[in-house]
Amino acid sequence: MRKLLDLTFRAAAVLCALLACLIFGWIVSAIVWRGFSVVNWRFLTEPMRLAGAEGGIFHNLIGTLILLSTALIVTTPLSVGTALVTAFYIQSERWRRLCLLCLYVLNGVPSLLFGLFGFIVFVSFFGWGKSWLTGGILLGFMILPTVSVALVERLRSLPPLRMEAAAGLGLSRSRIVWFVLLPQCLGGWVSGSFLGLARAAGETAPILFTATIFAGASIPSGIKENPVLTLPYHIFILAQDSFDQAIGGKVWGTALVLLMLAFCMSLVVLPVRLRIHEEADHV
Amino acid sequence: MTGIRALETESVQAQKLARRVSLTQWTSWVLCLIALTSLAALVLVLIHESWPVWRVAGIDYLAGKQWLSSRHLFGAAPMIYGTMAVAIIALGCAAPIGIGAAICTSELLPRRARLTVKILVELLAGVPSVVYGLLGVLVLRGWVYDLLEPLDPLSGDTLLTGGLLVGVMILPTILTLSDDALRGVPASLRAAARGLGLNARETICRVVLPQAIPGIIAAILLALGRALGEMIAVFLVVGRQDNQWPERLWSVTPLISPGQTLASKLGGSEIHIAHGDPLHWAAMVGLGLLLLGMAGGAAAAAFLLQQKQLRHAQAS
Secondary structure: OHHHHHHHHHHHHHHEEEHHHHHHHHHHOOOOOOOOOOOOOOHHHOOOEHHHHHEEHHHHHHHHHHHHHHHHHHHHHHOOOHHHHHHHOOOHHHHHHHHHHHHHHHHOOOOHHHHHHHHHHHHOOOOOOOOOOHHHHHHHHHHHHHHHHHHHHHOOOOOHOOOOOOHHOOOHHHHHHHHHHHHHHHHHHHHHHHHHHHHHHHOOOHHOOEEEEEOOOOOOOOOOOOOOOOHHHHHHHHHHOOHHHHHHHHHHHHHHHHHHHHHHHHHHHHHHHHHHHHHHOOO | HHHHHHHHOOHHHHHHHHOOOOOHHHHHHHHHHHHHHHHHHHHHHHHHHHHHOOOOOOOOOHHHHEHHHHEEEEOHHHHHHHHHHHHHHHHHHHHHHHHHHHHHHHHOOHHHHHHHHHHHHHHOOOOOOOHHHHHHHHHHHHHHHHHHHOOOOOOOOOOOHHHHHHHHHHHHHHHHHHHHHHHOOOOHHHHHHHOOOOOOOHHHHHHHHHHHHHHHHHHHHHHHHHHHOOOHHHHHHHHHHOOOOOOOOOHHHHHHHOEOOHHHHHHHOOHHOOOOHHHHHHHHHHHHHHHHHHHHHHHHHHHHHHHHHHHHHHHH
C-alpha cells in the first residue's frame, strides 16, 4: 500500500511536468506550423497593405523596436539609480525593505493600468496624443522593477572584499560606485534588461491607448501625435476579425515573428537565469 | 556591503567621505525617487480621476449589479465577479499542475532532465499574452464550444475559456517560484527523513512541503496578481457581456456564459466614449483603481511572505 501510494504520487508529479512541457510544445508548434509558410524576407521588409491582408510587417517591426529601445533608454538610468540606493546607499534595513516592497508592488501592477495612467497623464494632460515616446516611457517604467531587482541581487552578491580593497586604496564612495560596483553588475543589467524587454515586446495593454495604431503610421518624425505600428497590436486587431483566410495566414506569421523576438531575448539571459536558480539550492 | 560599512565605522577617514554627499549619490537618490514616486503617482492619479464616482455612487459602486452608462448607473459587482471567476478557474487549473511539476523538477528528476524542463518553462514564460489571445480566439474557443455542445452554449466565449487561457499563462510563474521554494528547503532535512525510512512521497509531503509552503503560497499570490490584471488574452475570449451578475453565486451556469472582467472592460472601446462624460470616466478609472487594489495587494502579500520565509531560513 505504501509503495503503491508512493508510486502514484511520483507518477502524478511526473505527469504534471510532462503536461507543462506538452503545453509549451503545443503552443510553439501551433504557431510555427501555421505561421512558417508566411514568414520570409519580403514579409519582414514590406510595409502592410490592404489592412493586413497583403504585404508585410516592416513598420510594425520597426515600431516595436523603437518602443523597446526607448524603454531601455528610459529604464536604465532609473533602475541603476534605484538599485544603487536600495543596495548601497540606504543604511537602514527597514527602509531597504520598504524600497523592495515598492518595487515588488510596482512589478505586480497590471500592465493595463500603466496604459490608463499614460492615457490620463501623457495623452490628455500633456496633450501629446498618441506618441511613441509615451509608449516607450510606460514600457520603461513597467520593466523597471525587473531590471532593478536583478541589479540589486547582483550588487548584494558582490563579495565585500572587493569594496574593502577599493576603500583601502583610498577610493571615494563615488569612485567605488563608478569603477567597482557598476562594472561588476553589468551582467545583472544585461539579464534584467533582456528579461524585461522580452516581456515588454509582447505587451499590448500599456500601448493600446497611448502609443500605437493599426494603420497609417511609419517612422515617427516628432513626439506629439506620432504613433507607431507595433507587432502585438497588429495581432490584437487582426485576431478580432480573423475569418478572412488571407489575414489568417498573415496574423500567424506576425505571431511567429513576435514569438521569436521574445524567445531570442529570453534565450540571451537563459544561462544567467538558470545559474541564479541553480545556485539557490546551495545556500 | 557589510564590509564597507564595517570599515567606515572603524576609520575616521572613511567616515568623512561618507558624510559628504557626492554628485553620484545625489543623482542616484533623485533617480530612485523618480522611480518609486511613479507608483505613488499611479495610485494618486487613479484616486483623483475616479473621485466623482465614489462621491456620487459610494458603496453602490462596489455592490451595484447594473452598469448602464446612459442612465448613470455604475455598479462594478458583475465585473468583480467575472475577474474573480477567471482568476479562480485559472488558479484551479494551474496551481495543482504547477506545484506537481515543481515537485517533479525539484525532487524527482535528475539534473539534466530538470534543466530541460526549466529551459522550456523559462521560454513558456516569455510567450507574449497577445499570442495566447490569438490561440485562444482561433483554437481554444472552438474546443470549449465543442466541450459545452450538450449544454447548448451561445458561443465559445465564456468566463471558462478566459480562465483556462489565463491558467496556461500563469503556469510558468507558479512552477518556477514553487520550484525555488522547494529547493530552498535544506537537503539535510531530506536526507534525515530518508534515513528514518520514509519513502519519497512521505518525505515530500511530510517534510519538504510544510517547509516550503509559505514560498508556494507566495508563488500562488503572484500568479493571482497576474491573473487578475491580464487583459489582452481575456479580452479576446471572455465574451465581454455586461451585467452578468449570477443569481446564485456558486452556480456553474454563469461560468459557461459570456462575462466581463475589470480588465476587459477597461480595454474596450468604452473608455473613449467615457472620456467626454466626467462621471462615466470616473467610473471607468474606478475599475482600474479596484484592479490596482486587488493585484497590488496580492503582490505585496506575496513579497511579505517571501521575506518572512527568507528570514526564517536565515535564522534556522
